[in-house]
Amino acid sequence: MSNVNKVVLAYSGGLDTSVILKWLEDTYNCEVVTFTADIGQGEEVEPAREKAKAMGVKEIYIEDLREEFARDYVFPMFRANTIYEGEYLLGTSIARPLIAKRLVEIANETGADAIAHGATGKGNDQVRFELGAYALKPDVKVIAPWREWDLLSREKLMAYAKEHDIPVDFAKAGKKSPYSMDANSLHISYEGGILEDPWAEPEEDMWRWTVSPEQAPDTPTYIELTYQKGDVVAIDGKKVTPGQVMEQLNKIGGDNGIGRADIVENRYVGMKSRGAYETPGGTILLKAHRAIESLTLDREVAHLKDELMPRYAELIYNGYWWSPEREMLQEMIDASQQTVNGKVRLKLYKGNVIVVGRQSDSDSLFDESIATFEDDAGAYDQKDAEGFIKLNALRLRIAARRRR
């Protein structure tokens, strides 16, 4: 084992990271700093303090990062209408760079020379944590116990916990969900269990944040989102922070059966995997943002954004948030959002997000006087179209004549 003096651990207080905590101390003979963050996963983080204390940890970081997460990660990503492989709203991917950044910052504050995480060696999350950490602190040592140890089953973990007197709620740990889950303000995800058969439909009781469309109310809910520079700043006319946007839209979306996705996706490490996701607020945001852009964005800007979006999504999915190419694309995306101001009115009904109106007093490029089917009083000269078509056709005509 290489020399490690102090390691910052992304710590949830659950079975896995509690075992890791102990294992790190024993294996590396090092001090452990714990870091526990509220990023909207919907579980209390404060209990992690007592558990860490009970295990002898001296430096304990517990933080509420919900606003930062929404403002600096989720919102910038939605400015690009980001979606991976046509279906996935990147709920897990977008949280990792923030965790990586805080791990590194805490390592710098506490003089730690390593960080550790509880992600497995098969998934994307290890890549996202580690690329972020290396980009921000290039000589950091990263410890990924799942790639090193042989505690590869729940039973072994529990035996290890018992053997080492690790304070774990064994009753709760024993009844664990059959799914591997991850949650934050943007989404909750499910993998494993019966989902490993892509032909099997998820069971209704798996879902936690949304009712099914069938169980959603029989009457629609209307909401109005106000945008400034591509971000939601008010809901139904009431000013809200980014964190509140996520919270309120998750609630209203979940209540209306919105935001379930069930997909097979391509992991960066080379395999296909099946995942189920609930992203109620994000599903609303994607639809609404496209709607306000449809009114306020130039055509060619919108098309260029659409062409670059899959690349941008791939970067985030693969863990390259803290890369110069992501930052370079972000400059362009953010520059495009200066005029994305206005309001979108939405109807939410049993899984559907329906745009029913969009408006921008300051920046609408929709010109009724030109677009109208009625008399336009000369705003548009229909005769221009002939020349437009003729010159666009010229290369096709020359080629067609040549072919004869």
Add this chain to the structure above:
Amino acid sequence: MSNVNKVVLAYSGGLDTSVILKWLEDTYNCEVVTFTADIGQGEEVEPAREKAKAMGVKEIYIEDLREEFARDYVFPMFRANTIYEGEYLLGTSIARPLIAKRLVEIANETGADAIAHGATGKGNDQVRFELGAYALKPDVKVIAPWREWDLLSREKLMAYAKEHDIPVDFAKAGKKSPYSMDANSLHISYEGGILEDPWAEPEEDMWRWTVSPEQAPDTPTYIELTYQKGDVVAIDGKKVTPGQVMEQLNKIGGDNGIGRADIVENRYVGMKSRGAYETPGGTILLKAHRAIESLTLDREVAHLKDELMPRYAELIYNGYWWSPEREMLQEMIDASQQTVNGKVRLKLYKGNVIVVGRQSDSDSLFDESIATFEDDAGAYDQKDAEGFIKLNALRLRIAARRRR
């Protein structure tokens, strides 16, 4: 007026094209050939024969193109998961190249030197008709009466029809819908009227092909689609032709409130316009095709397709179906579909298209033995991930060290 001896007119038998027929004869002193096609618009085409005869037309073409339209235009387009500006399934755009091709072929058969259409000078359809015609018959003369005449209102058209004894159902023509509509096997569209205010919600009685999600059945409908090389070849295990796919999916989709879209789009001629669309079958096809691809397509192939899709969609929207660049992209898209074989199971419910299963005996790239959260018996070596991450991080680390 330039010399025109004979012109082939895209003729519906309605007020507009009946007036055009007469106007062409009078203005160009030429013979008119009529061409009327059933492309799934849901109206009888045979009555156009009597009307054309009554107006003295000698060469009358009436054709059922529904299979050709689905097979050679709609299906190839859906192989690319094509969608314009994130929302529009290109229902109008994809029909125009077929009409253009038949107009040109009929001109060649009948010795006509011109073609004519009833599209206005503000829209995309004139471009699509004419680019197609020029690409296929470079020296054809195109007549677009709406860009030439001064009959710019319904009243003037009706007056002209009366004055020239044109056989028109004035009762029907007088009660015309407030919307400008277009329909074919893929969709029906609405523009104009109250839609010219992008803040106004469409009225429920505008929609013709779909019930509202509210009025759709309270129990879901499950269907199973079988794919061969990217195309649907069977529904619920029963072999179907491309034309039948469209017909059956439109029915089942429309019954379940699926496929409404209400968008502001960017026209090729430079303005934004608001349109409402019903595309029930197409909405199902898009979702299902992505699902079968998720199982059978290589990751990088899928991502490359995603990056090129907006460009491909733009080409079709703008009228460049008959261009070498569209054909070149199609070669690539079609090549990618060799392994897109298998089945998708869908749940349709009140506007939702939910993928509940996908399967491919012959071509699935989903490898459960590798993806599993359980013991994988060495199929995947987790230690490989460390080197993978380290080398992917190398450039980021070098840059970070340099920044310090």
Add this chain to the structure above:
Amino acid sequence: MSNVNKVVLAYSGGLDTSVILKWLEDTYNCEVVTFTADIGQGEEVEPAREKAKAMGVKEIYIEDLREEFARDYVFPMFRANTIYEGEYLLGTSIARPLIAKRLVEIANETGADAIAHGATGKGNDQVRFELGAYALKPDVKVIAPWREWDLLSREKLMAYAKEHDIPVDFAKAGKKSPYSMDANSLHISYEGGILEDPWAEPEEDMWRWTVSPEQAPDTPTYIELTYQKGDVVAIDGKKVTPGQVMEQLNKIGGDNGIGRADIVENRYVGMKSRGAYETPGGTILLKAHRAIESLTLDREVAHLKDELMPRYAELIYNGYWWSPEREMLQEMIDASQQTVNGKVRLKLYKGNVIVVGRQSDSDSLFDESIATFEDDAGAYDQKDAEGFIKLNALRLRIAARRRR
């Protein structure tokens, strides 16, 4: 003719624009403001003042725009390594937006309601002038005499000039070059004449700015360029302005036979045309900028720039400098240049631009300790490569197993 009170004319003082001046007054019964700019074409602009006065013009603008042209147009373009269709350095294209901008600004200052230019109806320049003008002053009237009048030959122009007592140097005008030429600080171009046969080699006496490689010195010239944020700021260690960069590199490049290009290009208006270009300084700049970027730019940033460059070049070629999509791309390009600092050493010899050294004390990402073929003291762990390759190969292996 629509009402025009005052028109700003891009005026060179030569035959064509002198005739246009008179023709505008007569045809539109309007006042003409002349605008003549030095953008490095290598001809005196001051004589245009006397000629304009002689023709009764009251508002005469004569300006030296060489620094602005180099700083705000040429330099930003070279940050992207811009080249159209693999060969053309966009010398004409990049000057038009500046002219368009000044025409519009002068129109605003003088209260003119129209602008006029001397570009023909077949070329790209009309598009570049007019798109720029419309983007900056949307209701401006644009007059393009070559698309309106019937003075379509040199003889007719000269006859018109004589008839209207236009002060023209008939001796000079009569001996005009067989080529249509355009010049500015970036290049000089030739079209027409024997170049209309793409199989014909240009005659040696056509070229004006460069000696032939054969006639260039037999000993090479070495120069050193210093870059700050992607722009050249010093030559051989001596600080220079952007305008001086162009002037000095044109001289040294031309003396060494550098920068001739002879190409068939695709015009935006739909035809192919053959052009010959001399771009001595630009040819050096392109090579040198790539070299400094090779040392200081991240790999993925460089690759993304390379992928977007053809689009950016197309925008400039087609006349969309003053468009939101060009500005959006520029944001990204400029953001990438923060670290493009350092020096490039070049050897110039008989048409060749050879990079012989590149260096960046502040921003080099070339890490000798890692790249070395010698012992690297553990800077790079060769064993990481195995995992890197294994995971990158995983999808290929799964697919290969499936194929068997």
Add this chain to the structure above:
Amino acid sequence: MSNVNKVVLAYSGGLDTSVILKWLEDTYNCEVVTFTADIGQGEEVEPAREKAKAMGVKEIYIEDLREEFARDYVFPMFRANTIYEGEYLLGTSIARPLIAKRLVEIANETGADAIAHGATGKGNDQVRFELGAYALKPDVKVIAPWREWDLLSREKLMAYAKEHDIPVDFAKAGKKSPYSMDANSLHISYEGGILEDPWAEPEEDMWRWTVSPEQAPDTPTYIELTYQKGDVVAIDGKKVTPGQVMEQLNKIGGDNGIGRADIVENRYVGMKSRGAYETPGGTILLKAHRAIESLTLDREVAHLKDELMPRYAELIYNGYWWSPEREMLQEMIDASQQTVNGKVRLKLYKGNVIVVGRQSDSDSLFDESIATFEDDAGAYDQKDAEGFIKLNALRLRIAARRRR
């Protein structure tokens, strides 16, 4: 060590691979099959037979792959005008997939379960060999001795050779070039030595295939290349095979000082490295292919190719020749080349490749009657340009009005 019974080794007969041969036998206790190919590196391959025999090898493969290499690898790549990072013609990269393919085929023929190569753990070549091998034979074992052993210097290799009685020409091995070199029909490359300082100019005596521009003849050489479907099929009117194309153009290019490149490139494994390359024939081919395409390719097809080229180049550079995404792009590229037929005339002079003519009787899209500056007899209506510009400007004008 895992069980290996028989391994196919890419064997040159030199010091390194001779040591590997012995080391494999000793380390893995397995049989070794040698594979030596002539891919135009300019060294005899037959001597490898005696050396292998002397070391007791029973299955010896020695093959002349020059035609296959040129026809199936180099030529398809040049159809795309492929160039990596603006400068590198991919000479090493394009040879690796062929070697990988033959290694795998020989493994299948001889019943070997492993392959081995002599590439180091820092470079791109290991990746290219191994990705290819895994894609073609997913369960093959790959042995890369440089990543495993500790013979990390020339001295240790020579000591090992002496100790094990390996027949090596010690005199030759001891005088080895200071550069790491690789050669084939497309190029010869140099890395290491003084090149590890990017500010140092290569020494003249390093270069092997080209004279310097200074030493090249004082009179130019003209050649004419005939193209069919994007490939050269004749030189100066004389039919040639792909292998002969490479041989003859390398000769004539090298004689004229053509094809040297000196660059800093970004390796796939994450570091920058400095390389010098001689690619005389390839440099001619790139220029000539662009010239014949400029005459025969549609504008939008050409631009799409240009936009995708960097991606295609990256795939080849990174080792993904045998991937579905490369094959998919190749389908598109090859489809574009159907009309790329005709002749290109070139002037070669002291490092310069100058296109002086291009011609295509069958497929030229250059229409002199339209492009001419003279009277075009109505082939092009200049008035069409006004409508073309007006509609292209419409979105810009609407936005500009909105901004006021």
